[in-house]
Amino acid sequence: MFETKIRWVKFAESENDLEKILLGKSCGKTRINGKAVLLVKHSDEFFLVKNKCPHQGISLEKASCEDGFIVCPWHRYGFDLKTGRGGGGLHLDNYPIEKREDGFYAGFEYISLF
Numbered sequence: 001m002f003e004t005k006i007r008w009v010k011f012a013e014s015e016n017d018l019e020k021i022l023l024g025k026s027c028g029k030t031r032i033n034g035k036a037v038l039l040v041k042h043s044d045e046f047f048l049v050k051n052k053c054p055h056q057g058i059s060l061e062k063a064s065c066e067d068g069f070i071v072c073p074w075h076r077y078g079f080d081l082k083t084g085r086g087g088g089g090l091h092l093d094n095y096p097i098e099k100r101e102d103g104f105y106a107g108f109e110y111i112s113l114f
């Protein structure tokens with residue numbers, strides 16, 4: 001049977017590393033496990049989302065954060081940072097972040113046959 005699992009990938013040693021990705025801004029682009037993602041800091045919480053707007057596939061690098069939503073600079077569709085739900089019934093992929101003793105991990109879903 002097919003089963004959805006999460007592959008955890010370490011992407012930062014410390015919160016300091018997360019701040020380095022942000023470079024003093026609220027959003028910072030990076031690549032984790034070959035995926036272009038955006039690290040977002042909002043209300044002292046970190047989020048990881050796909051760095052590609054589901055509306056027209058444009059980078060969200062210059063997006064802003066408003067009331068828990070990341071807002072695309074192009075047509076202003078907003079996507080909930082926690083759920084990815086957004087304008088026009090679209091969904092922005094988001095990835096959980098887990099803080100462990102040895103650093104920060106990003107979770108990527110995959111389908112397993114086992």
Ligand code: FES
Nearest residue numbers: 053055072075077
């Ligand atoms: S490209 Fe992002 S809202 Fe249109």
